[in-house]
Amino acid sequence: MRIAEFELERYFARWEFAVEHLLCASDVQGYPMAELLALADDETRALWDGLQLGYTESTGHPLLRREIAGLYEAISPDDVLVFAGAEEAIFCLVSVMLGPGDHAIVTWPAYQSLYEVARAAGADVTLHELHEADGWALDVERLRAAIRPETRLVVVNAPHNPTGMLPTHAEWRALTELCAEAGVHLLADEDYRFLEFDTADRLTAGADALERGVSVGVLSKSFALAGLRIGWLASRDGELLARAAAFKDYTTICSSAPAEILGIVALRARETVLARTHAIVGANLRLLDRFFAERSDAFSWVRPRAGSVAFPRLTIQGVTIDAFAADLAKTEGVLLLPGSRFGYPGDHFRIGFGRTDLPVALERLEAVVDRRFR
Numbered sequence: 122m123r124i125a126e127f128e129l130e131r132y133f134a135r136w137e138f139a140v141e142h143l144l145c146a147s148d149v150q151g152y153p154m155a156e157l158l159a160l161a162d163d164e165t166r167a168l169w170d171g172l173q174l175g176y177t178e179s180t181g182h183p184l185l186r187r188e189i190a191g192l193y194e195a196i197s198p199d200d201v202l203v204f205a206g207a208e209e210a211i212f213c214l215v216s217v218m219l220g221p222g223d224h225a226i227v228t229w230p231a232y233q234s235l236y237e238v239a240r241a242a243g244a245d246v247t248l249h250e251l252h253e254a255d256g257w258a259l260d261v262e263r264l265r266a267a268i269r270p271e272t273r274l275v276v277v278n279a280p281h282n283p284t285g286m287l288p289t290h291a292e293w294r295a296l297t298e299l300c301a302e303a304g305v306h307l308l309a310d311e312d313y314r315f316l317e318f319d320t321a322d323r324l325t326a327g328a329d330a331l332e333r334g335v336s337v338g339v340l341s342k343s344f345a346l347a348g349l350r351i352g353w354l355a356s357r358d359g360e361l362l363a364r365a366a367a368f369k370d371y372t373t374i375c376s377s378a379p380a381e382i383l384g385i386v387a388l389r390a391r392e393t394v395l396a397r398t399h400a401i402v403g404a405n406l407r408l409l410d411r412f413f414a415e416r417s418d419a420f421s422w423v424r425p426r427a428g429s430v431a432f433p434r435l436t437i438q439g440v441t442i443d444a445f446a447a448d449l450a451k452t453e454g455v456l457l458l459p460g461s462r463f464g465y466p467g468d469h470f471r472i473g474f475g476r477t478d479l480p481v482a483l484e485r486l487e488a489v490v491d492r493r494f495r
């Protein structure tokens with residue numbers, strides 16, 4: 122299999138552990154292990170203390186699948202398949218779904234695996250481009266026009282990385298109805314679900330919305346547990362899940378035993394875990410609102426509706442975001458992620474607001490902008 126390099130991950134491989142402040146991370150400040158274990162109930166504490174480090178059930182720990190199913194309306198534990206992160210879930214699902222002659226439509230800019238795995242599998246991919254001028258909104262009619270007889274899959278990531286876009290309920294209904302009518306599967310990458318700034322905006326999960334809906338979820342973002350590497354697929358299409366499960370025999374076979382138990386702990390204590398995430402993200406977003414309001418001569422800012430990332434644009438004449446970000450990383454130890462890493466033009470950059478060092482990182486960014494460009 123030949124697959125193009127993952128531009129964003131290559132960038133992080135170069136910089137993530139070489140800078141002091143990641144002002145572009147998409148995850149939320151990792152939950153401290155001791156604090157997480159303190160949330161365990163009697164059953165999960167006993168599972169943790171008595172854990173034997175053998176192979177685990179390939180489909181996922183039964184209690185973990187049950188907790189994950191509880192995040193949905195129409196999903197039972199048997200409709201859940203656990204993976205090593207959302208990344209593995211996407212890789213396995215798309216690999217079994219698509220091949221030469223198939224067509225997929227993928228919202229873009231996008232986390233690269235959402236379209237690159239499809240291309241590597243030999244499928245033809247149409248990128249459904251989102252635009253800043255539209256507030257990054259989905260255009261369901263344009264998407265409808267892109268559907269062909271050989272279209273097998275529509276891929277939407279919402280809440281969206283990198284823009285923070287979240288469709289309205291009406292847009293989402295139109296999209297899910299379109300997929301149902303056309304008989305195509307919907308891959309809904311919902312890794313940032315539960316990070317809606319207004320809970321009334323939370324969408325019906327893809328797996329709940331239609332029989333051919335497949336939800337991708339993960340503990341890395343809203344649940345602040347990226348180090349566990351626990352993700353999943355949820356779908357009522359049992360035949361498709363079975364094929365993805367068989368493909369997993371060639372990737373990880375099963376999940377890490379300690380990670381599964383910690384995942385059960387986190388999901389059972391989800392109100393506490395999510396409250397911490399919302400406190401971090403909410404405080405950081407208020408700082409970003411002020412920062413961008415005061416520097417509207419240097420940046421354009423579409424406020425995200427959900428998630429832990431946004432995709433502003435540098436508007437300083439004669440300065441590219443790539444040069445600006447490289448300078449910022451070298452001189453201030455603060456990392457931004459240029460839009461070029463998404464292949465997206467126009468001096469955008471991803472800013473992440475899930476980390477607790479954001480106030481310091483933002484001060485350094487502020488200092489550079491004010492010193493050099495004002």
Ligand SMILES: Cc1ncc(COP(=O)(O)O)c(C=O)c1O
Binds near residue numbers: 147209232282310341
């Ligand atoms: C939209 C999206 N999908 C999938 C992933 C992969 O998640 P994980 O690294 O937790 O497997 C990410 C990570 O940034 C993401 O933003």
